Amino acid sequence: MRGRNGRNLPVYIGMVVPALSIFLFIVAYPIIYSFWLSLTDFNPNRGGEWNFVGIAQYAKMFNDPNFWHALKNNLIVVGVSVFGQIPLGFGLAYILFRKHVRASGFFQSMLFLPHFLSTIVIGILWKRMFQADGPVSTLLQYLSGDPSAQFTLMLRAETVMYPIGFALIWIYTGLYMVIFLANLQKLDKEMLEAAQIDGASEFQIFMRVVVPALSGTILVSSILAIAGSLRGFDLIYSITTQGLQRNNAMVLPIFMYQTAFQDFNNDSRFAYGAAISNAIILISVSLIIISNIIGKRLKAGEEN
Amino acid sequence: MKRFILVLMVLALVVPAFAAGQKEAAPGQIVVKTMAYGDNSNPEGVNWVRIVDAFHKANPGIKIDYELLYDEAYHQKVAARLASGDVPHLAYMGADARWGAPWKEASQQFDHRPFIDGKVFDLNLIPPMGPKNEIFVLPLGTSNITTVLYMNEALVKSLGFAEPKTYEDLVAMVPKAKAAGLEVVSIDGADGWAWGSCYMSAIIARLSGDANWVSKAVAGQYKFTDQVFVDSLAMITRMVKDGVIAEKSVLVDYGANLSTFSNKKALFVVQGQWAAGSIDPAVADTTKMLAWPKLPGEKPAMAGSVAAAIQVGYGLTKAGAADAKVRDAALKFMMYFYSVEETTLRLREGAIVAPILKNYQVPADLPLIVKQKVSLAQSAKNTDVIDAFLGGAANDALNAGMQKIVTGAATPAQVAAEVEKLLRK
Missing domain, CATH: 3.40.190.10 (Periplasmic binding protein-like II)
Structure with a gap:
């Protein structure tokens, strides 16, 4: 058997099949299984019996206030990532690239340092920062002169995402800074010098030359940020304590975990959990498609 | 050169497979698949590893094939293993809404009453756990x-x-x-x-x-x-x-x-x-x-x-009890695990309130706070x-x-x- 270009087809098949099999088994199969599961009331712990329930799990999900609460929090995380971490990372990378600060290597290392730490460790660290009479509360007591002052933003649903957003920026800004810094190195320095000679200010160089040139990097970073934000579980789980704080800060992956693995009162908890998982995938894909459309309209990614 | 690389690749695939095989049970060994509770940094986990190692030396015909997990990781893995049908033979479990719910849901609770030796355990100190007074788990201690x-x-x-x-x-x-x-x-x-x-x-x-x-x-x-x-x-x-x-x-x-x-x-x-x-x-x-x-x-x-x-402890699952050899091996291990020496150690470390062993003599040199606990109980x-x-x-x-x-x-x-x-x- 020979292929179009005269090579041996079995060799091609032999090379493709192992990777394809692994992909189908560990990526495609769980997605298809999860979609099927979400259309049933199947609970593997209750034997093999199941009923097809159509979109009942999805209808239940849309009527569940916890879903909307978790979705809102997830979108806040996406917002913090796309409109917080990326611009900050870009700005810091530009400052380092243009050598506007001394010891740029030191700042680069310090900003990237949180990324070397385990997310769980970071979560516990920030939890300690926010606890009663912890460092943040002590600072508040010092500034306000009130020895009983406490940092209570973690206790209210409407404010819990502020400290968490701050922690997210602290962790991930360094990553985007490194990505942008690496791409900035590829820029034609003569182009920047030409702009400077033409009398462009630093801000104009940044906005008119650098940003358009790195629009593709911004788009890729946005996609990374969106995908990462929607599957984010570890930081929020570890930075909050079980109960009010975690309920306040609940995001879709935590909602899915608590539903599928902890709510033993719900007979079809695995199927409901699968519906929530599929919603995460759909929302993630939708946001990435929107990013791509915006990127195309802005002609992002054409710098290469 | 190509042959050399080929041999290296084959070895890279085959050696780990054999290496993994070395950890498997020896021929004729009875394997008790176990979900244990603890981690390598807490007394529960450290003691578990020590007890299993000692048991293996004393009983070469039995292998306690365990997975040691703690806190949320344990609960998550229980749910995952039961859902996937990979049911352990022996597990750390309870009989209440938190510790017993997954086992109950999966119909894996096993009544130990016919297998509890009344000469070793004080049956009055083990409360009924099911609707028919079943005992699904041997508690580590009293309430x-x-x-x-x-x-x-x-x-x-x-x-x-x-x-x-x-x-x-x-x-x-x-x-x-x-x-x-x-x-x-x-x-x-x-x-x-x-x-x-x-x-x-x-x-x-x-x-x-x-x-x-x-x-x-x-x-x-x-x-x-x-x-x-x-x-x-x-x-x-x-x-x-x-x-x-x-x-x-x-x-x-x-x-x-x-x-x-x-x-x-x-x-x-x-x-x-x-x-x-x-x-x-x-x-x-x-x-x-x-x-x-x-x-x-x-x-x-x-x-x-x-x-x-009711305190949690170790219990057989229905899957474990289905095979008489596995069941007997697991019960033998449990007797080892609940021995007077190990129970006394748990009492000293504050892990239990009081033992469920029959005619147990409370050591006189227990720490004061442990004595307080026994007194309150x-x-x-x-x-x-x-x-x-x-x-x-x-x-x-x-x-x-x-x-x-x-x-x-x-x-x-x-x-x-x-x-x-x-x-x-």
Whole structure:
């Protein structure tokens, strides 16, 4: 058997099949299984019996206030990532690239340092920062002169995402800074010098030359940020304590975990959990498609 | 060169397979698939590894093929293994809503009664766990008290007070304690479960006068919207208002709570009996383990009561019991695990209240706090622990609701209504 270009087809098949099999088994199969599961009331712990329930799990999900609460929090995380971490990372990378600060290597290392730490460790660290009479509360007591002052933003649903957003920026800004810094190195320095000679200010160089040139990097970073934000579980789980704080800060992956693995009162908890998982995938894909459309309209990614 | 690379690649694939094979059971060995509880940094985990190694040396024909996990990781893996059909033969489990629910749901609870040796275990100390008085698990010890009020006696005396007999005695300590920069009763209020397990489980029994109010409410005999439960929730507001419990307690987690007590910054701490081993030894020597003093509106029948649940332990699953050889091997290991020596070690380390072994002689040289624990277990009336009966979303709503009451974000009536709604849903 020979292929179009005269090579041996079995060799091609032999090379493709192992990777394809692994992909189908560990990526495609769980997605298809999860979609099927979400259309049933199947609970593997209750034997093999199941009923097809159509979109009942999805209808239940849309009527569940916890879903909307978790979705809102997830979108806040996406917002913090796309409109917080990326611009900050870009700005810091530009400052380092243009050598506007001394010891740029030191700042680069310090900003990237949180990324070397385990997310769980970071979560516990920030939890300690926010606890009663912890460092943040002590600072508040010092500034306000009130020895009983406490940092209570973690206790209210409407404010819990502020400290968490701050922690997210602290962790991930360094990553985007490194990505942008690496791409900035590829820029034609003569182009920047030409702009400077033409009398462009630093801000104009940044906005008119650098940003358009790195629009593709911004788009890729946005996609990374969106995908990462929607599957984010570890930081929020570890930075909050079980109960009010975690309920306040609940995001879709935590909602899915608590539903599928902890709510033993719900007979079809695995199927409901699968519906929530599929919603995460759909929302993630939708946001990435929107990013791509915006990127195309802005002609992002054409710098290469 | 190509052949050399090919050989290397083949070796890279084959060697790990053989290496993995070396860890497998030897031919003829009986394998007991086990889910154990602990990690490599805590006494439970360290002792587990030591016991299994010793058992393997003494019983080369049996292999305890275990997975050692702790806390949430354990619960998550139990759910995953049961769902995937990879049911262990032997596992750390309980019989209540938290520790028993996954095994019950998967119909893997096995009645051990025909296999429990009455000459070794005191059957009177092992409570029935199922509707037909089944025993699904061999508890590590007698009932697990969850609502202990630990008192730093030296600190209380230093302020001129004695052991409180009534709630008003606690309130009387507030001004002096505040002036000294001390908390009266510290609780890890940032952990939702602490409010349910370690606090409210005692309060509802005291105010209702019914030791089994919670289980009856879950069964439908009472409602969580009943006035007595709303009043019990309102006790939180009262204690915070009186300064007995600090409002900031909702920002204190388990570790910080015990640290507060160990650092002599609180007169009392509320926790389960298991926390006794985590108190600084110097403070533990002056610590008394008490039940809550008489509360306002308390019914005399429940005076001095504490909430207690059946302690968790190891149990066979139905999958493990299905094969007589595996079952007997697992039971042999359990006898090893629950030996007098190992049980005494658990008692000394504060992991259990009291052993379930028959004719067990309590060593005279036990640490003072362990003796206190045994004394409390022997004297106090036991009542329901909330999360032993109330699970899922209703329990979560109750725990978070009590935290909201502390912060003023919800009223007792609102929390009670939410719990009742979610329970009957």
